[in-house]
Amino acid sequence: MSTLTQSESATAPQAGAAFLSVRDLQVRFRTEDGIVKAVNNLTFDLEKGKTLGIVGESGSGKSVSNLAVMGLHNPRNTTIEGSINLDGQDLLAASQKDMEKLRGNKMAMIFQDALAALSPYYTIGRQIAEPFMKHTGASKREARARAIEMLRRVGIPQPQTRVDDFPHQFSGGMRQRAMIAMALVCDPDLLIADEPTTALDVTVQAQIVDLLKDLQQESGTSIIFITHDLGVIREIADDVLVMYAGRAVERGTMREVLKRSQHPYGWGLLSSIPRINASVDVPLEPIPGTPPSLLNPPAGCAFNPRCAYKELVTGDRCTTERPPLAMANGHLSACHLTPAQKQSILTEQILPRLSS
Secondary structure, X not given: OOOOOOOOOOOOOOOOOOOEEEEEEEEEEEEOOEEEEEEEEEEEEEOOOOEEEEEOOOOOOHHHHHHHHHOOOOOXXXXXXXXXXXXXXXXXXXXXHHHHHHEOOOEEEEOOOHHHHOOOOOOHHHHHHHXXXXXXXXXXXXXXXXXXXXXXXXXXXXXXXXXXXXXXXXXXXXXXXXXXXXXXXXOOOEXXXXXXXXXXXXXXXXXXXXXXXXXXXXXXXXXXXXXXXXHHHHHHOOEEEEEEOOEEEEEEEHHHHHHOOOOHHHHHHHHOOOOOOOOOOOOOXXXXXXXXOOOOOOOOOOOHHHOOOHHHOOOOHHHHOOOOOEEEOOEEEOOOOOHHHHHHHHHHHHHHHHHX
């Protein structure tokens, strides 16, 4: 299992403990309205060949943190602090030239909107072939053959002819498969999938997830899977990191987080999932309120304005003191509730609600 320190400011792990190691990552954006604190003291590890699922609402910092890993933020209005270490290489200290060598080769990203990420002016085959030629020095003939091979590998029918089609000639699911082919054409060691199943129907979602699992088994690629859908996370992740307002609020194995969540935000996410066996008369239970502005996040626990359990915490700690990530009933969570209180709420309120 991938590991996470109990303190966000903990020292780095021993050499070789993780393929990707992120420590105390902070990402700030300068805007006309002020400084956006997009990611705050984020720490996590990812082992080789494992999948880390990162979940949370829009604006929680999921994509921003992983764009920092890829080195894709605009340096003119972005400040990044902390450390990002990929297989022994410090990415934040790497030059732009070094990052260009790594992107598409050692690490790659599948973007959420394939139609926006793919150029409408070039064929699918050319867009898959170009990174392969750049990183391997292959000829156009070799790169075209590789593009056809990758389209076949991701399940595109008739790849010999579809290789010459343009993105608008592909369906949404096929475009996402083409994006996966482009990301994997150089067999990267790290693949970041940024909500790759969003806006796809459930059948295509399942196909994309199965495809990524099969490709991971073939190549041993490490995967970061970003989503707001806990149902998808259940099918693909080894470990889960829950983010809220730019911070990690819960971390553990997939089973621990989805079956025994120890954070009110995690309970809210689980309770808002539609259940097949639920009565049609039972309404969904969305999390009340909205995520906070990262220009001026709340003091103390950022989730406290939306939390239904803060009255159980003695004093005003929820509004004045930010809870650290700490072990609670088997995995890490950042909440002032005691482990006994969390277990009682989970057992007496959350689990019965989810099984009803």
